[in-house]
Amino acid sequence: MKNNLLVSGSPHIHKPESIARIMWTVVLSLVPAGIAGVIIFGLSALWVTLLAVLAAVSTEFVFGLLTKKKITILDGSAVITGILLAFNLPSNVPLWLPVVGAVFSIAIGKQVFGGLGQNIFNPALVGRVFLMASWPKYMTTFVKPFSIDAVTSATPLAALKEGKIIEHLSYLDLFLGKHGGCIGEVCILALLIGAAILLIKGYISWHIPVTYIFTTALFTYIFGAKTLFAGDWLFHILSGGLILGAFFMATDYVATPLTAQGQLIFGVGCGLLTAIIRLWGGYPEGVAYAILMMNGATPFIDRYTKNRIYGTK
Amino acid sequence: MGLIKEFTKGLIRENPTFVLVLGLCPTLAVSVSVTNGIGMGIAATFVLIGSSLIVSLVRDFIPDKIRIPCYIVIIATFVTIAELCMKAFSPALDRALGIYVPLIVVNCIVLGRAEAYACKNNLARSFLDGLGMGVGFTLALVLISAIREFLGAGQILGHTLIKGFEPIFVFGMPSGALLVIGLLLGLFNFLKDRKA
Numbered sequence: 001m002k003n004n005l006l007v008s009g010s011p012h013i014h015k016p017e018s019i020a021r022i023m024w025t026v027v028l029s030l031v032p033a034g035i036a037g038v039i040i041f042g043l044s045a046l047w048v049t050l051l052a053v054l055a056a057v058s059t060e061f062v063f064g065l066l067t068k069k070k071i072t073i074l075d076g077s078a079v080i081t082g083i084l085l086a087f088n089l090p091s092n093v094p095l096w097l098p099v100v101g102a103v104f105s106i107a108i109g110k111q112v113f114g115g116l117g118q119n120i121f122n123p124a125l126v127g128r129v130f131l132m133a134s135w136p137k138y139m140t141t142f143v144k145p146f147s148i149d150a151v152t153s154a155t156p157l158a159a160l161k162e163g164k165i166i167e168h169l170s171y172l173d174l175f176l177g178k179h180g181g182c183i184g185e186v187c188i189l190a191l192l193i194g195a196a197i198l199l200i201k202g203y204i205s206w207h208i209p210v211t212y213i214f215t216t217a218l219f220t221y222i223f224g225a226k227t228l229f230a231g232d233w234l235f236h237i238l239s240g241g242l243i244l245g246a247f248f249m250a251t252d253y254v255a256t257p258l259t260a261q262g263q264l265i266f267g268v269g270c271g272l273l274t275a276i277i278r279l280w281g282g283y284p285e286g287v288a289y290a291i292l293m294m295n296g297a298t299p300f301i302d303r304y305t306k307n308r309i310y311g312t313k
Numbered sequence: 314m315g316l317i318k319e320f321t322k323g324l325i326r327e328n329p330t331f332v333l334v335l336g337l338c339p340t341l342a343v344s345v346s347v348t349n350g351i352g353m354g355i356a357a358t359f360v361l362i363g364s365s366l367i368v369s370l371v372r373d374f375i376p377d378k379i380r381i382p383c384y385i386v387i388i389a390t391f392v393t394i395a396e397l398c399m400k401a402f403s404p405a406l407d408r409a410l411g412i413y414v415p416l417i418v419v420n421c422i423v424l425g426r427a428e429a430y431a432c433k434n435n436l437a438r439s440f441l442d443g444l445g446m447g448v449g450f451t452l453a454l455v456l457i458s459a460i461r462e463f464l465g466a467g468q469i470l471g472h473t474l475i476k477g478f479e480p481i482f483v484f485g486m487p488s489g490a491l492l493v494i495g496l497l498l499g500l501f502n503f504l505k506d507r508k509a
Contacts, residue, residue: 108492112499133483 023076029194036187041091056082084124087184142180215271323445330453350458358447365443
C-alpha cells in the first residue's frame with residue numbers, strides 16, 4: 001500500500017505562481033503601452049524596444065555563462081528590464097543607444113549585485129539614468145507624435161520648465177498620449193489597462209502607486225503655481241513618466257520595501273521627490289531619479305517598518 | 314624581506330589604491346584625464362619619498378604621544394614644496410588639480426606609510442617603501458584616468474583615438490569615477506581570489 005502521508009516542513013500552502021509566471025504577466029501588461037507607443041511614434045519605437053529586449057536578454061545570458069550560474073533568461077525578468085528601459089527612451093534615438101543602455105542595465109544594474117533578487121536599484125532606471133548622463137542630447141530630443149519626417153517637439157513638462165505652454169493640448173490629448181515623450185510613458189490609457197491587469201492578479205499592491213501619484217498631485221497642487229493651492233495637478237499626473245513609473249517601476253519587487261507600511265513611506269517619498277525635481281529641479285522630469293533615490297533608502301525603510309513577529313512585544 | 318621586495322610590494326601586492334584602498338579621495342577627484350593622473354601621482358610620490366625618509370630619520374626622537382602632528386608637519390613641508398614647484402613649472406596642471414594638491418597633506422597613503430612603515434624601519438627600506446607605494450599609486454591613477462579619459466572624452470592624453478566614437482559623458486563625472494574604481498576593485502579581487 002502506498003503511504004499517502006507526506007511529512008514536510010512549512011510552507012504547506014502553495015500557489016501556482018512562480019517568478020517566471022509573474023514576470024511574463026508583467027510583460028503582457030506592458031504590451032498595450034508598447035502598442036500605443038508604436039501607433040503614436042511609428043515603427044522606430046518597435047525597433048528600439050526589440051533591440052533593448054534583445055540586448056538585455058543576451059547580457060543576462062552571457063553573465064550566466066561567465067559566472068557559471070543557472071541561465072535565467074527564460075524567467076522574463078531581463079525582458080521586463082529591456083522593455084522598461086526602451087519605454088523610457090525617445091523613439092528617435094540612434095539604435096545603438098538602447099543596446100548600450102540595456103547592457104548597462106543588466107550588467108551594472110543587476111548582475112554585479114548577484115542577479116535577480118539582489119539588485120539595490122531598479123535596473124531599467126539605472127540604464128536610463130546612465131544614458132541620460134552620458135548622451136543627454138539624444139535623451140532629450142523627442143519627435144512629434146504621428147509625424148512622418150520626425151519633427152522634434154518638446155515634452156509637455158519640458159515646455160512647462162521653459163515657461164512655454166503647448167497650445168491645443170487638452171487633458172484628453174495627454175491621457176491618450178498625443179504629445180512628445182518617451183515611447184512607453186505617453187499613453188496613460190494603455191498604461192492603466194496594463195496596471196489593472198497587475199492589480200487584479202494581485203501582482204502589485206495599491207500602496208506604492210496610489211501614495212506616489214497622490215503625493216505628487218497634492219504637492220504640485222499646492223506649490224505648482226505662483227500662488228499656493230493653484231497648481232495644475234491633473235497635468236502633472238498625466239504628463240511625464242509618472243504613471244509608468246508609479247505602476248511598473250516603483251513596484252519592482254526587489255528594490256522596494258517589503259511591508260505595506262514601508263511601501264506607503266516609499267510612495268510618499270517618491271511623490272515628494274518627483275514633485276520637487278519637477279517644480280524646482282534642473283530637469284523637467286524627476287520620476288527616474290525619485291524612484292532610484294527611494295530604492296537607495298529601501299533598506300532603511302525596511303529596517304524601521306519590520307512586521308511585529310506574532311507573540312513578541 | 315629583501316630590499317627589492319620593499320619596492321615591488323607597493324606595485325601590485327599591496328597596491329595603495331586597489332589593495333589597501335587608501336587615498337580614494339584624490340583618486341576619484343583628479344582621475345579625469347591621464348595628464349592629471351600623472352601629475353597627481355608624481356606629486357604624491359615625491360611627498361611619500363620625502364616624508365618616509367624624514368620620518369624614518371627622526372623616528373627615534375619623536376615622542377609617541379605627539380607623533381601624528383609631527384608627521385603632519387613633515388608631510389606638509391614636502392607638500393608645500395611640491396605645490397610651489399607645480400605652480401612655478403606647470404601652472405595649467407596646478408589649476409587642473411586645484412585643491413587636491415594641498416590636500417595631499419591628509420592623503421591617507423602618505424600618513425599611512427609614515428605611521429605603519431617609516432616609523433619602524435630604517436632609511437633605505439623606508440625610501441624604497443615610499444617609492445614603491447608612490448609608483449603603485451601613480452600606476453593606479455594612470456590606469457583609472459586612462460579608462461575615464463578614453464570613455465568620457467574619447468581621448469588619451471588629449472589625442473582622439475577612434476573617430477566617430479561618441480564619448481560616454483558619465484565617465485567624466487564623479488559617478489563615473491566611482492563606477493570605474495568599483496569595477497577595477499572587483500577585477501583585482503577576482504584575480505587575487507583565483508590565484509589563491
